[in-house]
Amino acid sequence: MSLYTIPCVIFAGGKSSRMGEDKSRMPFGDTPSLAQYQYERLGKIFEHVYISAKDANNFDDFDASIIEDDIANEIYAPTAGFVNVFRRLNADNAFFVLSVDTPFVTKEIIDKLLAVPHDNFD
Numbered sequence: 327m328s329l330y331t332i333p334c335v336i337f338a339g340g341k342s343s344r345m346g347e348d349k350s351r352m353p354f355g356d357t358p359s360l361a362q363y364q365y366e367r368l369g370k371i372f373e374h375v376y377i378s379a380k381d382a383n384n385f386d387d388f389d390a391s392i393i394e395d396d397i398a399n400e401i402y403a404p405t406a407g408f409v410n411v412f413r414r415l416n417a418d419n420a421f422f423v424l425s426v427d428t429p430f431v432t433k434e435i436i437d438k439l440l441a442v443p444h445d446n447f448d
Contacts, residue, residue, distance in 0.1 A: 334372035338426040378407040
């Protein structure tokens with residue numbers, strides 16, 4: 327099976343205010359954290375997977391490539407994550423983004439999303 331060469335970024339820098347605790351750090355299935363679960367499963371689909379987060383130290387319990395937010399830590403918006411990803415990846419081309427709290431998005435759904443012709447967005 328060939329992997330997608332487009333970079334995949336897991337957004338895990340939110341406040342988790344409705345959960346009351348950092349949802350990316352909560353256990354999921356047989357995995358110690360939802361972030362680790364997402365990182366490992368998406369690593370089977372994409373050549374390069376990154377986690378976009380406020381603090382890289384939150385993910386030092388497993389080996390992951392982290393894109394740490396360098397924009398003010400009090401900003402909790404996906405826009406800040408996108409800015410950091412573009413800077414870090416020097417992304418002239420596209421990258422695939424998925425929120426950490428979407429573990430049920432299947433490979434089939436990802437395949438369909440990535441199969442949409444780019445000229446449809448013009």
